Amino acid sequence: MTVTIYDVAREAGVSMATVSRVVNNNPNVKPATRKKVFEAIERLGYRPNAVARGLASKKTTTVGVVIPDISNAIFAEVARGIEDIANMYHYNIILCNADKKKEKEIRVINTLLEKQVDGLLFMGGAVTEEHQQAFRTANVPIVLCATSEESGNLASVDIDHEAAAYDAVQALIKQGHTSIAMISGTLEDPSNGYARFSGYKKALAEAGITYDESLVRIGNYRYESGADAMRYFLDLEQRPTAVFSATDEMAIGAIHSIQDRGLQVPGDISVISVDNSRMASMVRPQLTTVAQPMYDIGAVSMRLLTKLMKKENVDQAQVVLPHELVVRQSVGGSK
Missing domain, CATH: 3.40.50.2300 (Response regulator)
Structure with a gap:
């Protein structure tokens, strides 16, 4: 049978509210009580129900990421930057490949929003009116990652x-x-x-x-x-x-x-x-x-999204990161 939070509370001799505070890393729990709860969790094999927590808090701690081509090493580097910062702020990511096709991008955006993600990172090509329409129906923050759009209405991180x-x-x-x-x-x-x-x-x-x-x-x-x-x-x-x-x-x-x-x-x-x-x-x-600093583009995009999701103050919503010429051996003088 599935182990519930009630079972853990009874095993540890504490209230369900205390177990919830421990699971959610609330600092207002005594170390001895925290230790007792974790021991009960380990003995019973309890795993918190993310869906139930999401229904209670109206947050899923999940971010949707739309990526143009998952096989492209450039976008893989962006995704790595996103994931590292997501982990730091205790968010999970759902990564969706869109194959650089507008119809699939729109479909993926809507699917992620239906899954009640807390925020959305969009890597893609042109942000069309169809994209804008999908974004307008979202009630979560959206950040354009490694792309931008002319109106400046959406937060973005990119290079020039x-x-x-x-x-x-x-x-x-x-x-x-x-x-x-x-x-x-x-x-x-x-x-x-x-x-x-x-x-x-x-x-x-x-x-x-x-x-x-x-x-x-x-x-x-x-x-x-x-x-x-x-x-x-x-x-x-x-x-x-x-x-x-x-x-x-x-x-x-x-x-x-x-x-x-x-x-x-x-x-x-x-x-x-x-x-x-x-x-x-x-x-x-x-x-x-x-x-172009692909890892940094991903990391900065995710950090910007965390600020928007937590309703923190954002000084600059359109971020342009620097680029740099890397000289190797493929360029020489004209003959």
Whole structure:
């Protein structure tokens, strides 16, 4: 039979209220009484009923996390930051993969809200009107994590993606490159896509380099799309001397396509990207990239959400974390 809080109270010789205070880490319990309750819990094998506690307190101590692609190492690093801070503040997380599909994102958001989560962290692409509608029906705090939206109505934690891309292209320009291609994410994605594309164009314009549409290919963030885009650039009559990729994974695909043609990186073509995933230091040559602090984005997002859930004062609801150029071996001077 299921052991109840009543059984523990009777075994320990205390009231059910005292057992509840011990289980919920209430400091107003004498050490000797606390010890007696824990011994009774251990003898009986009592496990607190989270559902019952949630019904009583109207809190589930659970946070829903919508992640675009659970197999992507970048998002795994964000999730690690979220979980570490969640554990610190005694929250559990429900992690849901949405496959970067709007319909699935909306469905997952609604499912998590139906499960009575205390808060929601959303990692995804564009925050559309359909997303906003789902968020408006929520009566819990929501924080956008590694993404943002234009209105500024929702709390968010991210980097300045346009500035990160600008700095990457600037690094190529400083090496003398004037024929710079880009492997972009979808332009419907406000951060990895459109913002990084805007940073690319801005850097070219400031350097007086004419934007050439033929030097831009749209990828899907995956290795194969980076490899395909690079093969297209290599088949051009006048191939570029450098390539800026919106993500590390596509950049690595590009590097391998270059090497498959018997060419060298950076001897023949330089490659740079944004992310600084673990793969960036595993590929050869090691990839020069702009690092976004993915663990910190997750950790800061979760800490911001805890403040909102506890109705604490929040000085800044839209947080922009710094990025940093990490110089390795994939960028050289233009020939």
